[in-house]
Amino acid sequence: MTDARAATIEDVARQAGVSRAAVxxxxxxxxxxxxxxxxxxxxxxxxxxxxxxxxxxAMRGSSFTLGIELPHIGNPFFTKIVAGATxxxxxxxxxxxxxxxxxxxxxxxxxxxxxxxxxxxxxxxISPLVSTEWLERLGARMPVVMIGxxxxxxxxxTVTGDDAEGTRLAMTHLFExxxxxxxxLTRSEDVTEPGSGTPHAIRLDGYLAGMRSAGLEDEIRVxxxxxxxxxxxxxxxxxxxxxxxxxxxxxNDELAxxxxxxxxxxxxxxxxxxxVGYDDVDIASHPAISLTTIDQSGVEMGDRAIRLLLxxxxxxxxxxxxxxxxxxxxxxxxxxAVPAG
Amino acid sequence: MTDARAATIEDVARQAGVSRAAVxxxxxxxxxxxxxxxxxxxxxxxxxxxxxxxxxxAMRGSSFTLGIELPHIGNPFFTKIVAGATxxxxxxxxxxxxxxxxxxxxxxxxxxxxxxxxxxxxxxxISPLVSTEWLERLGARMPVVMIGxxxxxxxxxTVTGDDAEGTRLAMTHLFExxxxxxxxLTRSEDVTEPGSGTPHAIRLDGYLAGMRSAGLEDEIRVxxxxxxxxxxxxxxxxxxxxxxxxxxxxxNDELAxxxxxxxxxxxxxxxxxxxVGYDDVDIASHPAISLTTIDQSGVEMGDRAIRLLLxxxxxxxxxxxxxxxxxxxxxxxxxxAVPAG
DNA sequence: CTCGTGACGTAAATCGGTCTACATCAGACC
DNA sequence: GGTCTGATGTAGACCGATTTACGTCACGAG
Numbered sequence: 001m002t003d004a005r006a007a008t009i010e011d012v013a014r015q016a017g018v019s020r021a022a023v024x025x026x027x028x029x030x031x032x033x034x035x036x037x038x039x040x041x042x043x044x045x046x047x048x049x050x051x052x053x054x055x056x057x058a059m060r061g062s063s064f065t066l067g068i069e070l071p072h073i074g075n076p077f078f079t080k081i082v083a084g085a086t087x088x089x090x091x092x093x094x095x096x097x098x099x100x101x102x103x104x105x106x107x108x109x110x111x112x113x114x115x116x117x118x119x120x121x122x123x124x125x126i127s128p129l130v131s132t133e134w135l136e137r138l139g140a141r142m143p144v145v146m147i148g149x150x151x152x153x154x155x156x157x158t159v160t161g162d163d164a165e166g167t168r169l170a171m172t173h174l175f176e177x178x179x180x181x182x183x184x185l186t187r188s189e190d191v192t193e194p195g196s197g198t199p200h201a202i203r204l205d206g207y208l209a210g211m212r213s214a215g216l217e218d219e220i221r222v223x224x225x226x227x228x229x230x231x232x233x234x235x236x237x238x239x240x241x242x243x244x245x246x247x248x249x250x251x252n253d254e255l256a257x258x259x260x261x262x263x264x265x266x267x268x269x270x271x272x273x274x275x276v277g278y279d280d281v282d283i284a285s286h287p288a289i290s291l292t293t294i295d296q297s298g299v300e301m302g303d304r305a306i307r308l309l310l311x312x313x314x315x316x317x318x319x320x321x322x323x324x325x326x327x328x329x330x331x332x333x334x335x336x337a338v339p340a341g
Numbered sequence: 342m343t344d345a346r347a348a349t350i351e352d353v354a355r356q357a358g359v360s361r362a363a364v365x366x367x368x369x370x371x372x373x374x375x376x377x378x379x380x381x382x383x384x385x386x387x388x389x390x391x392x393x394x395x396x397x398x399a400m401r402g403s404s405f406t407l408g409i410e411l412p413h414i415g416n417p418f419f420t421k422i423v424a425g426a427t428x429x430x431x432x433x434x435x436x437x438x439x440x441x442x443x444x445x446x447x448x449x450x451x452x453x454x455x456x457x458x459x460x461x462x463x464x465x466x467i468s469p470l471v472s473t474e475w476l477e478r479l480g481a482r483m484p485v486v487m488i489g490x491x492x493x494x495x496x497x498x499t500v501t502g503d504d505a506e507g508t509r510l511a512m513t514h515l516f517e518x519x520x521x522x523x524x525x526l527t528r529s530e531d532v533t534e535p536g537s538g539t540p541h542a543i544r545l546d547g548y549l550a551g552m553r554s555a556g557l558e559d560e561i562r563v564x565x566x567x568x569x570x571x572x573x574x575x576x577x578x579x580x581x582x583x584x585x586x587x588x589x590x591x592x593n594d595e596l597a598x599x600x601x602x603x604x605x606x607x608x609x610x611x612x613x614x615x616x617v618g619y620d621d622v623d624i625a626s627h628p629a630i631s632l633t634t635i636d637q638s639g640v641e642m643g644d645r646a647i648r649l650l651l652x653x654x655x656x657x658x659x660x661x662x663x664x665x666x667x668x669x670x671x672x673x674x675x676x677x678a679v680p681a682g
Numbered sequence: 683c684t685c686g687t688g689a690c691g692t693a694a695a696t697c698g699g700t701c702t703a704c705a706t707c708a709g710a711c712c
Numbered sequence: 713g714g715t716c717t718g719a720t721g722t723a724g725a726c727c728g729a730t731t732t733a734c735g736t737c738a739c740g741a742g
Contacts, residue, residue: 055399056698098439264628397728
């Protein structure tokens with residue numbers, strides 16, 4: 001095992017009989033390189049199996065790396081976003097790296113910082129609970145695209161679903177099926193703080209507004225739960241007593257799946273308790289699950305986010321852009337007409 | 342918007358009235374720092390909101406970053422591995438970054454290289470189709486743990502499920518239910534090449550061996566499909582004609598879910614065609630899905646992989662370690678006794 | 683009083699690239 | 713022939729940390 005160190009630009013230069021700067025030019029496709037030199041340098045690179053160290057490049061230039069922060073990798077909606085981003089990045093020379101948030105619920109703030117410390121050329125983050133000021137400061141230093149944040153920012157772009165509209169679709173759907181006792185399953189207070197502009201806050205808001213304008217103020221019932229399907233399952237189980245709602249509007253599909261599971265475990269079915277989710281993750285359309293939900297096209301969001309980032313990086317755009325994806329109702333088997341009685 | 346550059350170690354040193362080296366020592370908790378100096382330096386760090394640039398650190402020391410390559414971000418089994426890894430990394434000072442493979446099926450080789458170029462302190466990869474030689478060379482340069490690779494390596498560790506045993510469990514289960522016409526749903530030839538040691542190769546091998554030793558050589562039927570649930574759905578649909586098998590053993594849960602979906606779409610149910618998966622992803626236990634599968638504890642695999650990596654990094658271990666996770670059958674509703682006739 | 687020894691700090695080299703400023707050279711033009 | 717110009721290539725500063733080698737100081741022993 002010869003622990004021979006990997007070749008550096010210096011080695012390549014020596015092998016090709018040119019200067020370091022020349023090699024650098026060839027690598028970066030910069031101006032002022034004769035075909036003959038390009039030839040020789042490329043041969044040397046080939047021969048030595050040379051690969052530039054990204055850390056060294058990042059010191060002066062760029063790292064050719066884009067980072068995306070994910071709050072919770074278990075949520076398949078987020079992976080759809082990543083899939084869209086990965087595809088959009090194909091062949092651009094940029095590498096995507098994902099920084100998962102800790103499990104202990106710091107909402108990705110640490111992960112965001114870690115990406116910044118690693119000098120990525122741009123950051124995509126999914127609605128972490130960072131203050132607007134903090135984000136503006138970050139955005140002033142490097143390109144940032146936030147997914148699912150509804151604030152009117154100055155130094156970063158946003159890609160959002162129209163959560164108000166999506167929620168309206170869901171509530172209208174339930175009303176039309178005759179439901180009145182509709183509970184809302186959402187996450188803890190910190191991610192639904194009014195005015196915070198998080199998707200969950202807006203969905204909660206839409207739920208409350210929808211119930212009130214339907215004259216159902218007394219039926220309002222907000223259930224708080226964790227971030228995982230299992231947390232949702234447990235909390236919904238204890239909701240399914242005598243006094244149970246006829247429908248549950250869940251803040252996202254992962255929670256909806258937990259609700260569906262609880263309904264099954266309680267010996268009930270969607271005929272007894274309808275469930276609506278949000279996101280349209282892949283499994284939602286599975287015939288055995290058949291979850292009614294709001295499609296907000298995660299793939300398109302990921303794709304958009306990358307495009308916006310590349311605009312900022314390559315075209316040096318600085319005016320903030322806000323892109324909104326139109327949601328669509330996917331009515332499936334998990335919502336039924338309200339049971340008699 | 343003052344585009345003031347972020348503070349560097351130089352700024353901190355000036356502010357604290359000490360040398361750069363002193364600040365570096367404080368940061369790294371190195372020897373030779375008086376309490377008084379530590380105090381002053383920390384105050385300066387605080388005041389300037391200083392964060393060390395990882396790229397600069399990586400030039401000489403370490404990047405405090407571990408990389409994990411994922412072949413396909415949509416597969417929830419992989420995200421279980423990541424979850425285990427993330428938890429194991431909590432509080433260690435290392436940051437995990439995920440490099441997703443391209444969608445075009447290069448099996449992560451590019452992503453693996455990208456991580457190496459970024460000078461991560463260690464790499465975890467999920468069975469990409471790289472040659473052993475390539476991996477040995479990589480492993481000689483930096484700590485590497487391969488998940489799901491059954492080769493006896495010299496310079497990298499492996500964490501695997503016992504795929505031979507898991508397959509035996511699945512096949513035995515189907516035989517006991519009376520099945521004889523069992524098809525195997527697996528991926529393309531490149532990931533099942535005999536002797537390559539990939540999980541899919543071993544599962545295919547176990548299927549063939551199981552069928553033969555049960556005297557069912559004539560019933561052997563291997564169906565090739567893509568990497569996604571949807572590819573599996575389409576290929577299984579065309580399998581469900583008159584001549585259909587009574588059971589399908591799928592190479593993993595994602596394919597099994599596609600098979601299950603196809604069975605439903607063809608107007609059949611598990612009573613007609615049983616389905617067994619592999620991995621025990623979260624959704625498999627959902628009552629509406631109830632997929633019989635082999636649990637190989639992705640969370641434990643991720644946890645183990647991180648531990649092995651940290652041993653190599655911090656304790657400078659060099660002898661290769663091979664860790665195997667024992668699989669378990671989860672018999673659920675998707676497998677039934679063979680239908681009469 | 684001198685010497686040895688830790689403890690504490692610092693100056694400067696170093697990592698591997700990028701980028702700026704400048705040198706060289708051939709050909710065009712006057 | 714002299715000068716200008718564009719094309720090509722190089723030397724060396726620079727990025728921000730770590731690390732090595734060494735200096736200084738205080739204190740206890742001989």
